[in-house]
Amino acid sequence: GETIVIDTDPGQDDAVALLLAFASPELDLKAVTTVAGNVPLALTTANALRIRELAGREDVPVHAGADRPLLFPLSTAEFVCGPDGLAGADLPPARGKASSIHAVDALIAILRAAPDNSVTLCPLGPLTNLALAFRLAPDVLPKVKRIVLMGGALALGNITPAAEFNVHVDPHAAAIVFGCGRPIVMFGLGVTHQAIASHEQVARLLTLGNAVGRVVHGMLTRPRPGGLGTAGHPMHDPCVIAFLLWPELFSGRDCCVEVETGDGPLRGRTTIDWSGRLKRPANAHVVASVEADALFQRLFDRLATLP
Numbered sequence: 001g002e003t004i005v006i007d008t009d010p011g012q013d014d015a016v017a018l019l020l021a022f023a024s025p026e027l028d029l030k031a032v033t034t035v036a037g038n039v040p041l042a043l044t045t046a047n048a049l050r051i052r053e054l055a056g057r058e059d060v061p062v063h064a065g066a067d068r069p070l071l072f073p074l075s076t077a078e079f080v081c082g083p084d085g086l087a088g089a090d091l092p093p094a095r096g097k098a099s100s101i102h103a104v105d106a107l108i109a110i111l112r113a114a115p116d117n118s119v120t121l122c123p124l125g126p127l128t129n130l131a132l133a134f135r136l137a138p139d140v141l142p143k144v145k146r147i148v149l150m151g152g153a154l155a156l157g158n159i160t161p162a163a164e165f166n167v168h169v170d171p172h173a174a175a176i177v178f179g180c181g182r183p184i185v186m187f188g189l190g191v192t193h194q195a196i197a198s199h200e201q202v203a204r205l206l207t208l209g210n211a212v213g214r215v216v217h218g219m220l221t222r223p224r225p226g227g228l229g230t231a232g233h234p235m236h237d238p239c240v241i242a243f244l245l246w247p248e249l250f251s252g253r254d255c256c257v258e259v260e261t262g263d264g265p266l267r268g269r270t271t272i273d274w275s276g277r278l279k280r281p282a283n284a285h286v287v288a289s290v291e292a293d294a295l296f297q298r299l300f301d302r303l304a305t306l307p
């Protein structure tokens with residue numbers, strides 16, 4: 001199977017992505033690393049532990065990482081995720097604890113121990129931990145097979161008109177990752193806003209007959225915060241894991257992607273040269289479409305295999 005590390009800031013859609021990975025025997029999930037993003041680090045770490053326990057996967061270590069972006073102050077998204085980051089999930093507090101090893105040290109150790117070109121990194125939040133690892137230990141870069149990430153936008157943003165949340169929170173880290181030279185697959189809002197489950201599909205979650213189905217149903221039916229312009233809760237982050245399993249459901253294009261790091265109105269904008277005007281080498285495969293019905297059918301089939 002593919003060796004992966006998930007770097008995450010749960011967040012409901014992060015939680016679904018984790019559950020999909022936990023349910024997928026094709027993936028060799030070495031660790032879950034957490035970062036401040038949707039909510040502060042103590043909560044994203046606690047939520048990763050809660051989801052790990054829900055899935056019965058205490059064998060996978062959880063490492064807490066950066067508690068703030070590289071340069072900017074942390075900005076969070078409780079208005080989307082609720083005060084604890086997992087509104088609607090109805091989960092008990094975590095019993096287990098995170099590892100005493102920092103996420104950045106864990107990433108470096110996992111990569112150093114791996115053969116060249118063998119580890120897929122799956123960042124689902126701000127890119128702070130990856131940027132720190134690449135700066136602290138550039139020798140690990142050849143170990144990275146690819147980085148499949150949720151971040152950026154081909155068109156409009158969500159947290160601002162220009163920017164998607166993960167890149168907006170830590171644009172300097174995103175600039176480091178997009179400039180790292182390893183293969184990148186980018187899931188921006190253009191594709192993830194297509195990943196919205198229909199009412200029929202959401203209702204199916206209650207028929208799965210397991211705790212995971214009930215928890216995910218609760219998260220997908222929680223009240224919608226106003227103003228984000230979509231008809232349901234987009235499953236941004238699960239697209240990353242789904243792509244590892246079912247790449248045939250997605251299509252996109254190799255492009256040059258640049259990140260705006262200034263603190264003006266364009267902060268965190270990903271400028272994507274979709275038409276190749278700049279004649280610069282592509283640094284990312286930008287995914288632009290997904291077969292959403294098939295995605296949710298397969299995703300919920302997988303969730304049915306969990307406790």
Ligand code: BDR
Binds near residue numbers: 080150158
């Ligand atoms: C991204 O921001 C977070 O709120 C979600 O978990 C997702 O990773 C979408 O912009």
Ligand code: CA
Binds near residue numbers: 008013014
């Ligand atoms: Ca996320």
